[in-house]
Amino acid sequence: MASPTASHLVDRKASVVSASGLASEDDAAVLAKLGYKQELRRNFTMIEVFGIAFSIMGLLPSIASTLVYSIPAGPAGMVWGWFLASGFIFIVGLAMADLGSSMPTSGGLYWWTHFFSSPATRNPLSFLVGYSNTLGLVGGLCSIDYGFSLMFLSVIVIARDGNWTPSNGDIYATFLGCVLCHGILASIMSKIMGKLQTVFVAMNFILIAATIIALPIGSKNRRNDGHYIFAQTENLTTWPTGWAFMLSWLSPIWTIGSFDSCVHMSEECVNAAKAVPAGIVMSIGSCWLFGLIIMIVLAATISPDLESVTRSKFGQPMAQIYYDAIGKNGTIGLMSLLFIVQFLMGISILVAASRQTWAFSRDGALPFSSFFRPISQRFGYIPLRAIWGCVFLAAVLGLLSLIAPAAAQALFSLSIAGNNVAWGIPIFARVVWGQRKFKPGPFYTGDRFSVPIAWTAIAFLVFGIVLSTFPVEGPNPTPQSMNYTVVINMAVWGGSLAYYFIDARKWFSGPKITIATDDLTEEQQVAIREEGLDIQSITGEELDPKNDVENTRKQ
Numbered sequence: 001m002a003s004p005t006a007s008h009l010v011d012r013k014a015s016v017v018s019a020s021g022l023a024s025e026d027d028a029a030v031l032a033k034l035g036y037k038q039e040l041r042r043n044f045t046m047i048e049v050f051g052i053a054f055s056i057m058g059l060l061p062s063i064a065s066t067l068v069y070s071i072p073a074g075p076a077g078m079v080w081g082w083f084l085a086s087g088f089i090f091i092v093g094l095a096m097a098d099l100g101s102s103m104p105t106s107g108g109l110y111w112w113t114h115f116f117s118s119p120a121t122r123n124p125l126s127f128l129v130g131y132s133n134t135l136g137l138v139g140g141l142c143s144i145d146y147g148f149s150l151m152f153l154s155v156i157v158i159a160r161d162g163n164w165t166p167s168n169g170d171i172y173a174t175f176l177g178c179v180l181c182h183g184i185l186a187s188i189m190s191k192i193m194g195k196l197q198t199v200f201v202a203m204n205f206i207l208i209a210a211t212i213i214a215l216p217i218g219s220k221n222r223r224n225d226g227h228y229i230f231a232q233t234e235n236l237t238t239w240p241t242g243w244a245f246m247l248s249w250l251s252p253i254w255t256i257g258s259f260d261s262c263v264h265m266s267e268e269c270v271n272a273a274k275a276v277p278a279g280i281v282m283s284i285g286s287c288w289l290f291g292l293i294i295m296i297v298l299a300a301t302i303s304p305d306l307e308s309v310t311r312s313k314f315g316q317p318m319a320q321i322y323y324d325a326i327g328k329n330g331t332i333g334l335m336s337l338l339f340i341v342q343f344l345m346g347i348s349i350l351v352a353a354s355r356q357t358w359a360f361s362r363d364g365a366l367p368f369s370s371f372f373r374p375i376s377q378r379f380g381y382i383p384l385r386a387i388w389g390c391v392f393l394a395a396v397l398g399l400l401s402l403i404a405p406a407a408a409q410a411l412f413s414l415s416i417a418g419n420n421v422a423w424g425i426p427i428f429a430r431v432v433w434g435q436r437k438f439k440p441g442p443f444y445t446g447d448r449f450s451v452p453i454a455w456t457a458i459a460f461l462v463f464g465i466v467l468s469t470f471p472v473e474g475p476n477p478t479p480q481s482m483n484y485t486v487v488i489n490m491a492v493w494g495g496s497l498a499y500y501f502i503d504a505r506k507w508f509s510g511p512k513i514t515i516a517t518d519d520l521t522e523e524q525q526v527a528i529r530e531e532g533l534d535i536q537s538i539t540g541e542e543l544d545p546k547n548d549v550e551n552t553r554k555q
Helices: 006-017 025-033 046-057 059-102 108-116 122-159 168-188 190-218 226-231 241-247 250-255 272-301 306-310 317-362 384-402 405-415 417-432 450-468 485-502 522-530 545-554
Strands: none
Touching (some): 025 272, 046 059, 046 190, 059 317, 122 384, 168 190, 190 317, 384 405, 405 417
């Protein structure tokens, strides 16, 4: 890898001494060790980093959008599917938290991949992870805003007593308006975006509290018993009952995602080495607990005629559950609160997606990187162009909703399969090639548990990718019910690798690797230099890899 220029080294040295009011010297120094100067303003606290992840997950709106996966397995599938899958997602979060605490940077996933991978694989894998993560986040934005469109329009359907059906054009127009609003808000509210995450979290809990109180009260004369809630299985698919239960895991897999947003906010949060892992673990843990409570309440109040719920004339199973319990006016009220929270989710994920997009362009990997690279000081030290690049891409990709719901659903699967690849590869690279180079941060699951946790996370992520490709209704899908996830994601992964091997391999050398050797053990220094990496100290002193390896061995 080419050595950084002297001017870059001066920049890095300056970033340690002074971050021009953007960050404390300690935070700037941590980032400088990873090869970057401080360019974004650090105005997110630990709680606000948790808030952005929890807000993106949007627990109740996401559950409402994914009931189509859990209800077919019956109430037991809803409850136990959530509990088990969330537990595995928590393990994935622990594995990512180890890395996020060790090396907190906005482009963390592809940065870690490059750092830990073998010399032969680091560039193509880093390139693949960067594209998969970037498109996965934009796919998540599309999914959230498309869900908002359906919820918003379902309120109109309810108000008209089911006597109106929105067209695909109506859905896309609502979607486009939502995406554009998010772009405007993410641009002009940057100075208070951290504080807004606390408001968004509060809105989520207000909605959760309203639901778990209103549904049992409204269904007091027809609540289901404990056996029905925890032991009653159903199968509304043509898959075997056991596999229908496994497909119910897609609800938490869809919902408890984008916790990597904490990583992408690394360069905007105070004390990132602690705030990032705390945000990851707290957001997943909160969704695991409160999601289980919500699922139990839904199973207790849902109509035993599950098919009538999944095929509701309102177009949303959640709307039917509300309607059966609290009537038309109550349903309109709670569904309105639901789509408002869904709208807030979109703002948060656009912020996270833009930071990953900006970080990847900072390392020159995206088309038009030089255009997306600049930071807007006028709007509060944010990647303004990257925000609108994500908005434009989401608007274009959303056009698939005009074709058919199946096409739109395949696009949104990027937020599962695409992100699973982006999450899994750096964890895999660490335990296979880079364990000797791994230096734990303030958060660490320990020498005894860290590697087993990583392997468990990898296995679950692979399973999640496979699971997301299955047609939900059964093994003989029609063109309308077919799951095109494999088509979309293979196009992304295959296209990314083809782009790399045809052209990008000529100029993409990965992110800049600049590690502070004073903080590494002798064994870690030897391992890094044996990889052939050029290592720079923060003070700008270039270290000769060959000589340093020999000196270390003699010691």
